[in-house]
Amino acid sequence: MEQSWRQAKGMFAAMLSAPLVWLVFFFFVPLGIVWLYSFGQNEGLVDIAFTGTWANYAKALEPLYLGIFAKSLWIAALTTFLCVVIGFPVALAITFAPEKWKPWFLLLIMLPFWTNLLIRTYALIAVLRTEGYVNQTYHFLWNNASGFMTVIGLAPLGEFQPMELLYNNFAVILGLVYVHLPFMILPLYSTLDRLDRSLLEASLDLGAGHIRTLFSIVVPLAGAGIASGVLITFIPALGAYLTPDLLGGTDSQMIANVIESQFKRANNWPFGAALAFLLVYLTFIGIAIQGFLNNSAKKRGMG
Amino acid sequence: MSETIIKVKKTPPGPLEYLRRWPIQAWLVAVTVFLYAPLISLMVFSFNDSKRNVVWQGFTLKYYVKALTNDSLIMAFTNSMVIALFSTILSVIVGAMAAIVLWRFRFSGRTAFDAGLAIPIVVPEICMGVGMLVFFAKIFPWPQGLPWPLNLGAIIIAHISFSFPFVAVVVRARLASFNRELEEAAKDLGASEWRTLIDVLIPHIQPSLIAGGLLAFTLSLDDFVITFFTSGPDTVTFPVQIYSMVRFAVTPEINAASTILIVVTVLLTFLALKFQGSDALTAGHGTEKK
Known part of the structure; x- marks a missing residue:
C-alpha cells in the first residue's frame, strides 16, 4: 500500500521536486510557448505579438495545407496498414516459437530498431538509388x-x-514501413503471447481452418493489442520528418516538413506553431480513440 | 495451401506450430532480409575500395582512416558522446525519482503527474523540437560562446526532457516487483526513510537503473529531429553531421562512420540484455502497458 505523502514530507518533496520542475520548465513551458505563438503574429523581423488571432489556424485550413494534412494522414495510414499485414505473421510465428528461441527472434526484430534512424534511412538511400543494389x-x-x-x-x-525508386512517395512509404515495422511487431507479439491457446486449439479441432481461426478467433481477441500497435506506428509515422525529407521528392512533403520550413526558412513561427499544435491534437485524438476502443473491448470481455 | 505440404512431412507440425510451416518461414526470412539487407550492405560496402561505392573492388580500411581523421566528424562524435553521457546520468536520477514518487506516495495530483510524464513519450518529435527551438531562442537563451562542453547544455537539457520519462517507465516496471514489507521491516528495525531508500530500495531497482540508463544513452545518441532544432553551428552532433553529409552525397566515408555507430549500438544492446534480460529489448516501447 502506498504511503500518504504527509508521512514523509521531506522525502516526498525532495523526490518530487526534480522531476516535476524539469517536466514543467523544460517540457510544458516550451510547448506552452509554441501554443501561445499559434495565436500570435509576426511583428517586425524577430518579435512575435500575442494577438489571440485565429488567422494561423485559418491559414492551415487552406487547400494547400489541408492537402498536406490529408496526404500525411493517408501515408501514415497506409504505412500502418502495411506494418500490420507484414508484422502480424511475424508476431504469430514468434508467439508460437519454442520458448528458448523467442528472445533471439525478438532480438532479431529489435536490433535494427535500436540502430540510428538516420543511418537506417541512409542505408535505404544506398540500396534504392539509381546505381544502388x-x-x-x-x-x-x-x-x-x-x-x-x-x-x-x-x-x-x-x-x-533503371527503376526510379528514390525521391517519390513510394520511397517515403517504403522508408516508413522499414523504420516502423518493429514498433508494430512488439505490441502484436505481447498481445498474442498472452492469448489463451486452448481457444485456438478448440477452433482448429472443431474444423475451422487456420485462416478462419485467425479472423474469427485471434483477431477479435487480440483487438486491443492490434489497436495499440496501430497507434504506436501511426503517431510517429504521421509526424515523420526525416524519412520524407531524405527519401521523398518535391511532392512528398508531410506535415513535419512544412512545420520545419515554417520555423527555419519561411520564418513564420506563428503559422508553424499552429501546424505543430494541429499535429499534437491529431495525436491526442488518436490516443483518445484507442483508449475508447480499449475500454469498450474490456467491457465486452466482462459481459 | 500449407495443408498439402504438411502431409508429406514425416512428423507433421502441431496445430499451432506456425514456425514449422513453410509460408510462415518464408515470410520470416523475407522480413529479416528486408530489415537487415540495407544495413549489412552498408557495413560491407564501407570496406569497399571504390569511390563510387557501387561494385565490389577489394577490401580497404581507407574510409575508416578518412572518417577517423575527419575533424568535424570526430568533433560531432565526441559531442554526441558527451551529450549522451550527461543526459544519461541526469535522466536516470530524475527518472528514478519520478518513478519512486509515483510508486510510493499517495498525493493529490498524482494522476495528473503520471499523465504529464507520458506526454513527452507520445508527443511527435517535431513538435517537441520546435518547442525547444522557441524555448532556447526566447525564454531561456543558452549563453553563446561558452567553452566546450558547456555550450552543449541546451542540447543536454532537451535530451533529458525526452529521455527521463522513458527511464521512469523502466524503473516503475521494476518497482512493481518490490515487496513493500521489506521496506516496512527496515523501518521497524529503526532505519530512517532515507536509509531505507538507499539500503533497501535502490539495490532492488539497480538493474532497472542500468537498463534505463542504456535506454537513455541510446535515445540520446539516436536523436536527430530534436537536436536538429536545438544545435547551433558549433554544437553539431553525430546524427546532425551525418545528415548534412548525406544531403551532399552518398560516400563510403559515411558508410564507415555509420558502421562504427552501428557497432556501438549493437554492443549497448547486448549490454542491456545482459543486465535486464530480454525485457530490456522492449523497454519503454509500449509492451510494458500490460
Missing part, C-alpha cells in the same frame, strides 16, 4: 534476360532503364 540486380537480370532472348531468337529487350 536493387537497380544493379535489376540491370543484371535485364542483361541476362536480354541475352537469353537473343539466344532463343527473339529481339533483345532494348536499352536498360
